[in-house]
Amino acid sequence: MKLQQLSLFLENRPGRLGAPLETIAKAGINILTLSLADTAQFGILRLIVRDWDQAKAVLEDAGWVVNLTEVVAVDVLDRPGGLAAALAVLEGAGLNIEYMYAFSLRRGDKAILIFRFEDPDRAIKVLLDQGLHVVDGEELLNLAS
Amino acid sequence: MLTELWNDAEGGFHPASAPDFLPEQALKQVQLRRLRAVVARAYANVDLFRERMQARGLTPASIQRLEDIQQLPFTVKTDLRDTYPFGLFASPMSDVVRLHASSGTTGKPIVVAYTREDVGVWSEVMARTLACCGLHRGDILQNAFGYGLFTGGLGAHYGAEALGATVVPISGGNSDRQIMLIRDFGVSALCCTPSYFTYLIERAAELDVDLRTLPLRAGIFGAEPWTDAMRDHIEAAAGIKAYDIYGLSEIIGPGVASECSAQAGLHIFEDHFYPEIIDPETGAALPDGEEGELVLTTLSKKAMPMIRYRTRDITSLISEPCTCGRTIRRMRRIGRRSDDMFIIRGVNVYPSQVEAALLAVEGTLPHYQIILTRDQGLDQMTVEVEVTPEVFSDKIRALEDVRARLAKAIEHILGIRVALHLVEPRSIARSEGKAKRVLDKR
Numbered sequence: 001m002k003l004q005q006l007s008l009f010l011e012n013r014p015g016r017l018g019a020p021l022e023t024i025a026k027a028g029i030n031i032l033t034l035s036l037a038d039t040a041q042f043g044i045l046r047l048i049v050r051d052w053d054q055a056k057a058v059l060e061d062a063g064w065v066v067n068l069t070e071v072v073a074v075d076v077l078d079r080p081g082g083l084a085a086a087l088a089v090l091e092g093a094g095l096n097i098e099y100m101y102a103f104s105l106r107r108g109d110k111a112i113l114i115f116r117f118e119d120p121d122r123a124i125k126v127l128l129d130q131g132l133h134v135v136d137g138e139e140l141l142n143l144a145s
Numbered sequence: 146m147l148t149e150l151w152n153d154a155e156g157g158f159h160p161a162s163a164p165d166f167l168p169e170q171a172l173k174q175v176q177l178r179r180l181r182a183v184v185a186r187a188y189a190n191v192d193l194f195r196e197r198m199q200a201r202g203l204t205p206a207s208i209q210r211l212e213d214i215q216q217l218p219f220t221v222k223t224d225l226r227d228t229y230p231f232g233l234f235a236s237p238m239s240d241v242v243r244l245h246a247s248s249g250t251t252g253k254p255i256v257v258a259y260t261r262e263d264v265g266v267w268s269e270v271m272a273r274t275l276a277c278c279g280l281h282r283g284d285i286l287q288n289a290f291g292y293g294l295f296t297g298g299l300g301a302h303y304g305a306e307a308l309g310a311t312v313v314p315i316s317g318g319n320s321d322r323q324i325m326l327i328r329d330f331g332v333s334a335l336c337c338t339p340s341y342f343t344y345l346i347e348r349a350a351e352l353d354v355d356l357r358t359l360p361l362r363a364g365i366f367g368a369e370p371w372t373d374a375m376r377d378h379i380e381a382a383a384g385i386k387a388y389d390i391y392g393l394s395e396i397i398g399p400g401v402a403s404e405c406s407a408q409a410g411l412h413i414f415e416d417h418f419y420p421e422i423i424d425p426e427t428g429a430a431l432p433d434g435e436e437g438e439l440v441l442t443t444l445s446k447k448a449m450p451m452i453r454y455r456t457r458d459i460t461s462l463i464s465e466p467c468t469c470g471r472t473i474r475r476m477r478r479i480g481r482r483s484d485d486m487f488i489i490r491g492v493n494v495y496p497s498q499v500e501a502a503l504l505a506v507e508g509t510l511p512h513y514q515i516i517l518t519r520d521q522g523l524d525q526m527t528v529e530v531e532v533t534p535e536v537f538s539d540k541i542r543a544l545e546d547v548r549a550r551l552a553k554a555i556e557h558i559l560g561i562r563v564a565l566h567l568v569e570p571r572s573i574a575r576s577e578g579k580a581k582r583v584l585d586k587r
Contacts, residue, residue, distance in 0.1 A: 007539035009532045011569050037541050063571045069539045
């Protein structure tokens with residue numbers, strides 16, 4: 001149920017985002033979604049890709065420090081209050097969200113969100129218990145193709 | 146014969162090392178005899194030395210005891226620049242068989258000369274250095290010091306040959322080939338700068354070569370100051386013993402002093418290089434054990450004698466006996482040079498202090514660079530630190546925390562505010578020789 005997310009350290013200056021993306025593109029790896037978090041000085045590029053292990057290898061060969069994290073994809077109704085309802089479930093269970101971002105593709109009337117939880121296994125259990133849909137890697141790949 | 150009595154603690158044997166074990170009185174006799182000869186030679190052949198001695202009313206006959214050396218004037222680095230290129234030579238060019246020169250980062254380089262006899266002494270002290278580091282005939286030494294005008298490469302080369310070891314004269318750079326040869330040749334010892342070796346460790350890991358599983362057992366590191374923490378890192382990561390050696394071109398090149406198996410200070414080959422410690426402010430001689438600037442006199446150099454040369458290196462002399470059995474005195478490892486030091490907002494700072502702070506936070510030493518700038522008349526110190534896999538996280542907060550802890554550790558040691566920037570891996574230039582830790586843009 002969990003997805004593997006790659007994170008890269010980037011300096012916050014013009015042109016830095018292009019280099020790792022080019023490395024991945026050259027290896028023929030498709031990016032399913034990405035998010036960029038930044039401070040005044042540096043940023044963290046987070047990627048969900050097909051073939052994360054291959055992507056990690058080519059990035060590390062090119063000299064990047066790559067971190068591997070497990071994240072959870074959840075789909076919520078794409079209408080006002082859809083996300084709030086999902087968050088209410090998580091909050092009720094006392095689950096800590098480190099950060100979240102949206103997946104670039106929609107599924108019907110659902111939007112897919114990527115969550116980084118402190119405890120992904122417990123989060124998945126709570127989400128399933130509450131009847132929310134956790135999207136697994138296979139489904140995401142099918143959506144993107 | 147003394148030369149036949151001596152044996153090395155680590156099983157090697159090299160007759161040239163005999164003077165390392167001279168009884169104190171015998172050593173002092175050798176030193177006094179050679180000191181008188183070198184002062185006479187400098188006085189007779191080098192204008193600068195003669196004029197300075199005459200100005201103090203001294204002649205070679207003024208040197209009756211070893212302590213009389215304290216009456217002699219100092220020589221400083223600018224004396225070599227001012228007399229560029231050949232002004233301090235005491236031999237005609239027809240007797241000089243070799244010239245070396247410093248890299249000359251500012252203006253003219255410093256030129257040094259060797260007669261055939263000088264090259265022989267240099268080979269001897271470098272053979273003694275390598276024997277001190279436990280090397281002997283049968284060892285394969287990969288010499289990654291740069292060959293050329295820099296004294297490191299050829300100095301280690303001649304010493305290794307004099308010892309009877311097998312030299313691989315690879316010189317500096319070409320790291321992938323360095324690693325290939327270490328593995329394929331079964332290299333047992335390697336010499337280079339400590340910063341370059343830490344890069345080789347990094348590169349070997351990328352190439353999936355585990356240095357700890359190879360025959361490599363000794364690293365002979367010199368040409369720049371390095372910390373004990375850096376030694377611990379090198380020894381653990383490469384599975385070797387890391388020895389500190391010391392030398393400078395003005396005196397002879399590498400071969401002035403070396404650590405032994407005890408790794409507790411560097412034995413100075415004081416039958417050839419007479420050491421003193423002085424107060425760098427007043428020039429007054431300090432007793433053994435007290436910290437000050439190292440001053441060296443070449444006792445046997447022919448082409449270019451140096452009388453009381455101020456090295457700018459800060460250390461102290463250890464006269465207590467060493468567990469290895471050598472009787473020649475030791476000096477503490479050089480942690481800092483008075484000219485590595487920079488002053489920022491009135492505070493004296495040594496790069497080694499910044500290094501200690503980074504090590505304390507990260508556990509290993511990351512690549513870093515200190516950048517000094519001046520903004521509206523105010524000095525700023527920025528430390529750039531490369532992000533390592535050990536500290537990298539997908540969470541902004543965790544990285545901000547690392548950044549803050551690094552900055553705080555440095556500020557705690559130096560007592561001044563610094564800007565700390567995390568930068569991408571490999572964005573700071575790697576050196577194949579001496580690491581450039583400080584970029585002064587003021």
